[in-house]
Amino acid sequence: MALFSTSTQQRRKWGEWLTGYAFLAPSFIILAVFTYFPVAYALGLSLFKWRIMRGEPTFNGLTNYELLLTSEDFWQAIGNTIYFAVGSIPTNMAIALGIAMLLNREIQGRAIYRTAYFLPTVTSMVAVSVVWMWIYHPDVGLMNYLLNFFQIPAIRWLNDPRWAMPALILLGIWKGVGYNIIIYLAGLQNIPQHLYEAAQIDGANRWQVFRNVTWPLLTPTTFLILIMAVINSFQAFTEFHVMTQGGPLGSTTVIVYYLYQQAFQQFNMGYGSALAIVLFLIILGLTLIQNKLLGARVHYQ
Amino acid sequence: MKNWFVFALVMLGVILMACAPAPTATPVPPTAAPAAKPTDAPKPTTAPVATSAPAAKPTDAPKPTDAPKPTTAPTAAPAASGSKMKLSFWHSLSGNTGKALEAMVAKFNQQSQTIQVEPIYQGAYADIAQKLTAAVTAKTLPEVAQMGGAPTMADSGVVINVADLVAKADLDDIYPGFWDYNKYGGKIISMPYNNSIPVLYYNKDLFTAAGLDPNKPPTTWDELVTAAKALTKPGQWGFNTHTDTHWYFSAMIMQNGGKILSDDGKKVVYNSAEGIEALQFWGDLVTKHKVMPSNQHAQAGADFVAGKLGMIMRSSASLGSIQTDAKFKVGVAPLPCKKTCSEPIGGASMLIFKTTPEKQKAAWEFVQWMTNGANTVDLFIQTGYVPLRKSVADVPALKDYLKSSPNAQVLVDALKYSSAIPIFSELGNSDEQLRKAIEKMELGSGTAKDAMDAAATVINKNLAGQ
Numbered sequence: 026m027a028l029f030s031t032s033t034q035q036r037r038k039w040g041e042w043l044t045g046y047a048f049l050a051p052s053f054i055i056l057a058v059f060t061y062f063p064v065a066y067a068l069g070l071s072l073f074k075w076r077i078m079r080g081e082p083t084f085n086g087l088t089n090y091e092l093l094l095t096s097e098d099f100w101q102a103i104g105n106t107i108y109f110a111v112g113s114i115p116t117n118m119a120i121a122l123g124i125a126m127l128l129n130r131e132i133q134g135r136a137i138y139r140t141a142y143f144l145p146t147v148t149s150m151v152a153v154s155v156v157w158m159w160i161y162h163p164d165v166g167l168m169n170y171l172l173n174f175f176q177i178p179a180i181r182w183l184n185d186p187r188w189a190m191p192a193l194i195l196l197g198i199w200k201g202v203g204y205n206i207i208i209y210l211a212g213l214q215n216i217p218q219h220l221y222e223a224a225q226i227d228g229a230n231r232w233q234v235f236r237n238v239t240w241p242l243l244t245p246t247t248f249l250i251l252i253m254a255v256i257n258s259f260q261a262f263t264e265f266h267v268m269t270q271g272g273p274l275g276s277t278t279v280i281v282y283y284l285y286q287q288a289f290q291q292f293n294m295g296y297g298s299a300l301a302i303v304l305f306l307i308i309l310g311l312t313l314i315q316n317k318l319l320g321a322r323v324h325y326q
Numbered sequence: 327m328k329n330w331f332v333f334a335l336v337m338l339g340v341i342l343m344a345c346a347p348a349p350t351a352t353p354v355p356p357t358a359a360p361a362a363k364p365t366d367a368p369k370p371t372t373a374p375v376a377t378s379a380p381a382a383k384p385t386d387a388p389k390p391t392d393a394p395k396p397t398t399a400p401t402a403a404p405a406a407s408g409s410k411m412k413l414s415f416w417h418s419l420s421g422n423t424g425k426a427l428e429a430m431v432a433k434f435n436q437q438s439q440t441i442q443v444e445p446i447y448q449g450a451y452a453d454i455a456q457k458l459t460a461a462v463t464a465k466t467l468p469e470v471a472q473m474g475g476a477p478t479m480a481d482s483g484v485v486i487n488v489a490d491l492v493a494k495a496d497l498d499d500i501y502p503g504f505w506d507y508n509k510y511g512g513k514i515i516s517m518p519y520n521n522s523i524p525v526l527y528y529n530k531d532l533f534t535a536a537g538l539d540p541n542k543p544p545t546t547w548d549e550l551v552t553a554a555k556a557l558t559k560p561g562q563w564g565f566n567t568h569t570d571t572h573w574y575f576s577a578m579i580m581q582n583g584g585k586i587l588s589d590d591g592k593k594v595v596y597n598s599a600e601g602i603e604a605l606q607f608w609g610d611l612v613t614k615h616k617v618m619p620s621n622q623h624a625q626a627g628a629d630f631v632a633g634k635l636g637m638i639m640r641s642s643a644s645l646g647s648i649q650t651d652a653k654f655k656v657g658v659a660p661l662p663c664k665k666t667c668s669e670p671i672g673g674a675s676m677l678i679f680k681t682t683p684e685k686q687k688a689a690w691e692f693v694q695w696m697t698n699g700a701n702t703v704d705l706f707i708q709t710g711y712v713p714l715r716k717s718v719a720d721v722p723a724l725k726d727y728l729k730s731s732p733n734a735q736v737l738v739d740a741l742k743y744s745s746a747i748p749i750f751s752e753l754g755n756s757d758e759q760l761r762k763a764i765e766k767m768e769l770g771s772g773t774a775k776d777a778m779d780a781a782a783t784v785i786n787k788n789l790a791g792q
Contacts, residue, residue, distance in 0.1 A: 081463070165634070184620055185621070268624075272621070272761075273621045274769060291755050292754070
C-alpha cells in the first residue's frame, strides 16, 4: 500500500513536471534556437580571429577585446551612441508626457490626434529615413526652406559632422514619441479619478496635482519607458545605415553600425562578435544600474 | 474597492508587458539585429563586399532592348537531361540582370549535349560570399559560382585557378584590365563575367545653357574644373560623384600616375606624391573651386536626374536608369584624364571549385560559353555590363545596338582604358579608409598628405600583421 502510493505520487510528480515543460517548450525552443544559441555562438566566436573567405577561424583568446578597447573607432562609436541616447531620450520622454496629458483630456477629435501621433511609429524606418533625407537635403530640403523663411542661414544637416547627429536625434524623437505617448496614456488612465477629486478638495493647484498625484503614480510607466528607450537607442541602426552610413567623418557611427561595418562589410567576424558581446554587457549593465538607482523610487501604489 | 484596484494595477502591468514590442522585451542578442536589418535597406549604395567592388546594381540596368531573347524551347532537353552531367551554379544577380543570366544558362543547357547547369540565386554579393564561406567548411560547394571579389576565395584553397585553364587566344582577346581584376597574389584566379566602368554623365541641356559645347565633355582634369565652374550657380552644382567615392578617387590616383598597391602586394602606396596630389585636387573641387558640394554624394544621383547637378561620375551600369529618369539630354563620357587615362573596372567574376576532373572540365566549358563573344554582347545589350572582348566589334548584334545607342558606344570605346584596382585582402577596409580621407578633405580638416598617410598607415599595419 505504502509502496503503491509513493509510486503514484512520483508518477503524478513526473506528469506535472512533463506538463509544465510541455507548456514551456514552444517558446523555449524558439528562444533557444534563435536567441540563446546565437548568443552563445557569438560568445565563442569572439575568442577567434575569423575573417570570412580567409580560411578557418583561429583561436586568439581575448585579443579581439583588447583590440576593441584600444581602438579609437570603438570609443568614437560609444561616444556617438551616448550622444544619441542622451540627446533623444529625455526630450522624447518629456514631449511624450506632455502630449499624453493633453490627449488625456476631453478634447474634440482626440482619436484623430492619437492616431496622428502614433503614425510615425508604425511607419517603416527605411521609408521614413529616405523621406527625411529629402527633408534634410542641403539645397532643396524642407528644413533649410524653413530656416530660410526665418532668415536663419542654411545648415548642411547630414553632410556636416556637427549637425548629422542632431539631425538624426530629431528624426529619432519624431519617430519614437508616438510609442511613448501611448504608454503614458495607458499609465494616465490608470490613475484613479478619486485621487484627483481629493486633491481638488484640498485646494491643490495644477502643478501640485501633477507633482503629488500624476507624477508619482506614473513612475512605473516612466521607469518602463526609460529602460526601453535606453535599450532601443543603444540598438539604433536602420536610420544610420540608410541616411549617413556612419559619416561624415564617423560622426554618426553608432555602436551597432560599427558592428555591422566590422562583421558584414569587413568580414571580421570574431571582432564583430566581441563587439556584440560588449554591447550586450553595456545594455545589461545600464539596465541593472537603472534598476538599482531608480527601481527603489518607483511608486507602485 | 481595494481588490478592484489591485486588479487594475495587475492589468496595467499585463498591458504594459503586452505593449512592449517583442524585440525589446528581452535584450536581443545584438548579433541578430544587424544580420537581419541590412535587408531593410532600399539599396545599399555600395555592395558590402570584402572588396567593395563598385558593383553595378542590377536594378540600374539599362532597359532591355529587343535583343534576341533565347526562347526556352523544351526540345530534347528533358529526355537528355537524365544522362547529362549536372552542375550547380550559384550566382548573385537579381532583377533584370538575374533574368538575363538565367535565360543565358537555359540557352546553354539547350545547346549542350552533355552538361545541365542549374542556376541558384544566393543573394547579393555579401550574401553569396557568406554562403560560399559556409559551404567551404561544410563541403557543400557548388561546381561554379559568380561573385564579387571572387579572387580572394583563392585563400581558402578550394578554387581551380583560371590561369591553368585559359587559352592564349582568350588572354589576348579579353582586355588586360579585366584579367588584372581577377588576379590575386599575381595569379589569374577567376573569369571576368559582369563588369562595369566608372564614367562621367553630363547634362547636355545645362551644358548648352552655360555656354558649353554639349558634344565636347571635359577630357582632362583642368577641363573638368572649367566646365564645372561654368555649370555652378546658386541652386545648381557643377560636379559631384556617386556615393562610392573611393572608386572614382582610385581612378584619379591611377590617372595621376599613382598606384594603389606595391608591386609585391605587401603594402598600399597611395600616400605617394601622386596620390596626395589627387586628393588635393578632389578637395580643391569643394573648397577652392567651389564646384562640388561637400559630402553630398548620397544625394548626387537624385540631384543629377533632377537637373540640379551638371556632371556626375557614376557606374556605367546606371546608364539605363539615368536615361529613363532624366528629363533632359544625357551625355556620357569616359572619365577625364590626367597623366594617363584610367577606367578601373568593377563587378563580379566566375569561380570554378575543385571537384572531380570531369566536373571541372564541364564547369570550364560552361564558363567559357558564358563569356564568349556572342554572350558577352548579349549581356551588355540586356543589362549594361560591358563586353569583355576586343573581338566583339564585329558581332552584328553589337553593331546594330551601338547604332541605336550612341551613349553605349562611349562605354565600348572607353574599354581601351580599362584598368584594375588590385584585389588584396584589405581592399574593403582600404576603400573605407579612402572614403574617410575624402570626407576629411571635403570638410577642409587637415592636409591631403596627413589624410593619405593616415589611410595608408592603418592598412599597412593590418597587412603587416597577417
